[in-house]
Amino acid sequence: MAASAGATALRAAGLVIFRRHGDKKITEYLLMQTSYGNHHWTPPKGHVDPGESDMETALRETKEESGLQRNSFHVVDEFRRELCYDVFSVPKTVVYWLAELIEPEPLTPIKLSAEHQAYDWLQLEDACSRAGYEEMQSLLREADAFINLRL
Numbered sequence: 001m002a003a004s005a006g007a008t009a010l011r012a013a014g015l016v017i018f019r020r021h022g023d024k025k026i027t028e029y030l031l032m033q034t035s036y037g038n039h040h041w042t043p044p045k046g047h048v049d050p051g052e053s054d055m056e057t058a059l060r061e062t063k064e065e066s067g068l069q070r071n072s073f074h075v076v077d078e079f080r081r082e083l084c085y086d087v088f089s090v091p092k093t094v095v096y097w098l099a100e101l102i103e104p105e106p107l108t109p110i111k112l113s114a115e116h117q118a119y120d121w122l123q124l125e126d127a128c129s130r131a132g133y134e135e136m137q138s139l140l141r142e143a144d145a146f147i148n149l150r151l
């Protein structure tokens with residue numbers, strides 16, 4: 001939903017989905033490109049509906065935007081981060097958890113909704129470059145360090 005000046009703060013939630021594959025367990029992140037606006041790339045996420053918890057939103061939006069069902073990934077509860085930025089002068093907070101895909105494609109295909117026009121699985125540096133915004137790059141780097149050290 002597009003924000004307007006004077007509106008109340010925006011809140012959204014989503015999942016930084018990653019997969020590890022091959023003998024070297026290379027980590028790749030799922031980013032999706034919006035079919036509107038400036039066609040930016042983000043992990044699956046969306047606005048928190050009234051009465052919904054952040055986690056409920058993250059799971060719902062992930063399913064709606066990527067087709068990934070709750071049983072196709074493990075949520076990493078210990079990794080929760082908030083991004084804060086302004087959208088048309090309205091402050092927005094986005095809560096992200098990490099989540100690991102259990103079975104890579106083609107067993108678990110990504111099914112985009114009309115909100116996105118493309119998706120990609122990207123290693124850290126490519127994901128940072130594609131995501132663009134500094135805060136998202138920092139989050140991806142923190143996530144990558146967490147995966148390497150703790151998972």
Ligand SMILES: Nc1ncnc2c1ncn2[C@@H]1O[C@H](COP(=O)(O)OP(=O)(O)OP(=O)(O)OP(=O)(O)OC[C@H]2O[C@@H](n3cnc4c(N)ncnc43)[C@H](O)[C@@H]2O)[C@@H](O)[C@H]1O
Pocket residue numbers: 001002012034036037038040042045046047083085086087092115133134135136
């Ligand atoms: N321009 C547009 N034209 C037509 N329909 C639109 C639209 N914007 C939103 N919509 C509609 O809104 C719906 C989205 O709803 P949801 O799917 O529920 O919500 P969202 O992912 O939080 O939306 P959005 O893409 O706006 O959020 P983001 O913060 O990434 O992005 C919001 C802005 O913040 C920027 N941004 C993203 N991440 C940032 C960051 N880390 N730092 C600074 N700016 C950032 C983005 O480039 C973008 O400009 C879509 O169905 C679409 O129909």
